[in-house]
Amino acid sequence: RRVVRQTCQETGKEAELQVNGAEGEMDRTQLNRIVPALEHILRNAIDHGLEKPAERKKASKSDSGTIAINFSREGSEVVLRISDDGAGINVDTIRNKAIERGLIDKNSKVEDDEVLDFILQSGFSTAEQVTQISGRGVGMDVVNTEIKQLNGSLHIGTELGKGSTFTIRLPLTVLINQALMVHVDEAVYAIPLSNIEHVVRVTSEEINKLSSGGASDYVYAGYQYEHLHIGYVLHGTAPAKMPEKGKFPILLARSGDHRVALQVDQLIGRQEIVIKSVGQQLSSINSISGATILPDGQVALILDLSTLIRTSHALQKTDDASRLLHEAAAVKEEKIPTVLIVDDSITVRKVTQRLLTRHKYEPITAKDGMDALTVMLETIPDIILLDVEMPRMDGYELATAVRSDPRLKHIPIIMITSRTGDKHRDRAINIGVNMYMGKPFQEHELLENIQSLLHDQ
Template identity: 45%
Template sequence: LQAPVAPQKPAPIDVAPEELQEIPDVSVPAPEPGVSKEPSEDAAASQHIRVNADLLDSLVNSAGQISIFRSRLEQQVSDIRENLKEFDVTVARIKEQFRKLEMETETQIRSTYQTEAPDGSGEFDPLELDRFSSIQQLSRSLSESVSDLLNLQELLDKSARQSEALLVQQSRVSTELQEGLMQTRMVHFGTIAPRLRRIIRKAAGETRKNARLQLRMTGGGDQLDRNVLERMTAPLEHLLRNSIVHGIEKPATRRKLKKTEEGQLTITVAAEATEFVVRVEDDGAGMDLNAIRKRAIDMGLIDSKAEPTEQQLLQFILNSGFTTSKKVTALAGRGVGMDVVNSEIKQIGGSVEIASETGKGSCFTIRIPFTLAVMQAIGVKAGEHRYLIPVASVAGVARMLPNDYTGLLEQEQPAYVFAGESYPILDLESLLGEPATPLGDDTISILMIKSGGQRAAFRVPELLGHREIVIKPVGPQISSVPGILGGSITGDGKVVIIIDVGPLVRQALLTGTRPAPLLENIDIRPQKTLALVADDSITMRKVTTRVLESHDFEVITARDGVEATELMQERVPDLLLLDIEMPRMDGYQVAEHVRADARLRGVPIVMITSRAGKKHRDRGKKAGANAYLSKPYKESELITEVYKLLDKEMKPYG
């Protein structure tokens, strides 16, 4: 995640009401000596233009679409690169096969010559000479074809490298374009300061109180999307009005409490990870929890015998119609202030937190996700779904052994120490409502999350790598759900939810959520049967994969025996389909390796090969194969053998 790029930030603004009209414009540099302080109309016109807001939004959306299409192109180029690797292997295999063919042909010619003329005096008749010359001609033609394939391979590799270089350049330009367009939508938070001070002055005058507003900008968070700022203005007005009416005491009361006669209202604006944070504080009387509890009982929100926590009581003021004021005035008593604040903030994907201390004041914290077009994110898989987590929220990634992780969970307060800081361990899948993934034998990925002052460590079943993503709105129905920042379209065209981890972490820590008990031997998710297909022919791998996937199998593939054994170290398949003739490690060797490994010994093996002779069948059986099919095989034959070995009832095709 990249926060909006702000210009050089001014010092914190602290303006009293009488200085209301004197807000400095820090964006204008000091004039040079001898130059007029007032810019000419022509100069001003050349520096600023008016742009229709809808047109700007349309341009930002179009720039986002460019990034999506670029992402699709990157995925396609990546696929082309993978296919080129397959092409390289195939060309190498053809070259080796041709070399063997040449040797075999030469051997047969010499053998025939020696048979016909053992003493070396015989001669070939014209038909024999023609036959051998034809074979040699075909051999030379094949040699030329192999050379052509090698040249074509080099050309394709060069084109792929050029395409990748162009995509990198296009990515940089596209990112600059999007950031520039987003920057044009940004406005300084201080632009609404005069309006907020008018609200304070009016409310203070009507309630006969004195109040002063202080505006603080920290962490480079003084710029916000224009649309979001407009939506935030009304809630902020409600909060300030509410603070004056219910929080700030009258001057006489403040003197008795040894406070200054002038109440202090402070708005602090900051950028924290993926969130824009606005804190509205006052130094008033704080909230009367007893009055809130009594009102909640009167409204039937809680039972009279209930003992809610302080935080639960404070949340009641966000309910519609809730007010502790005994008099109905233009400023208070109608119960339509805080519920409007909560509703408006939720509609823009934000949240409201409340804190209060009797006699010292209250603090309302508004958190709103950044409105960006592009961000950096880490892909994760939880349950059966993929999610994206903004990089700005990630403090680090670690890996640990399952036994070490289990030991951490046995602690009274499970936590992982990273870079000298303690991160409480939370279960990402349970927070997302996904079924738990059991621990395996492999190392576990731990994702350290930082959001504001909160920290947490998530066990992640699978990390999917780092990528640049385009943020797309998901609509008010979904964006109002805490923990959802937006959506993005991946290179393969699928929609993935972007997680705003801040609200999830705060809610989990607030409720004391612990990691769910680990299921080591029981997996509550419906699992697909995992099949590993090892064949050096890309065509056979694709055909076999398509057949198995049509019968609801999960399929992983390997190009040779070595790659197959590496994959089996990560995941134990339910079924292994092997070709015999493969580079580096053939099918017989793979089968023998599987039968010698205690983890893999029970995996059924089906050998699929063009070697159909009894000698090869016997050797395959000796190596540990359970079934033997000859290429080309029939789909029905393969599926029948597979279901027989897995002891499953065969499902109707289609």
């Protein structure tokens, strides 16, 4: 609404903004990346789409134009439609401009939809001059590129004299679910409540009897549940002997005809989680259905109990059951080291990226700590280069989150910052940062430090 109000003031036009479906859920990362695109489309709608009050009167329209943003979910997609009731886009003007620039042949038959797509090309404009309102460093080509990077699409529809509609389609990458958070070994896991039949507490004496083979099954409500420790199924390691006193949680679950009593170390509690997809490193592990970022920044894997139960039967046929979670992290073979660059300066990211590429590293980038956590859901880097001052989550907060996450705590961290005072350095070292460098850094020194830390691993 601020963008609409400000643009109307600058153009001398009137517009009412209508938002429908705003209560729908959308991935925060997607939302943050799509906001600049939405703002540009809104400015365009007012600057180039809506007519001034006098022109609208001549066209038998109300003085005030209408811009509508509609959010909806269609299948596995989030759909955003931005519509205006303005003058529409003159397709013939775009066609003539494309012919003039040699993009299409004068005699060729090109459909209107294809002609409208020229608006999305870099440097293509039919305006006599670029205004400071809709031309603020984000062109429609950049908007289209950003949407494509999110694996989405942008479609333009228009009717001369009646208005235009920009339709953005994005994959639905997030689901909301109720989950039970549990501790297993040193890690936190999320288990959807829909997977759990009952939660019971069992004495350590009963658990030790089950674990030692004194009883093969746990009996509840007349049904027999095979006793397993989740850590055994996930890691292939038997749990330590339980303390002599106390009661411990057991999750009762079923997959088909198989009933299992799954032992965990500790219940944390019920929590609403945002489910994110995991990258190739973890997607091949059937018992993991996704991941979620906890309020403290830690990443928790989401377990699919149905698959976990089926997996447990295969694991029990061999004493040296494969360590499923560690299998993903162990796929290192002879690969190029991956370096995660976390810095809010695009210049620093680009310069460092080029340096690392020249020296046979595979760089990936993140603009702040929250972005880095999302990146590490997909790819676990071999080393992290980390700035301190960043929006949303700074370097100290990210380093703390990494060191407290069992999946990530082994990753070496080099902090690179203009804050070179002892108190900043000491704080970083206390958190667990491996090396601390000042800005601007010497290229040879950075490369030596990276090589040294990777060699130590």
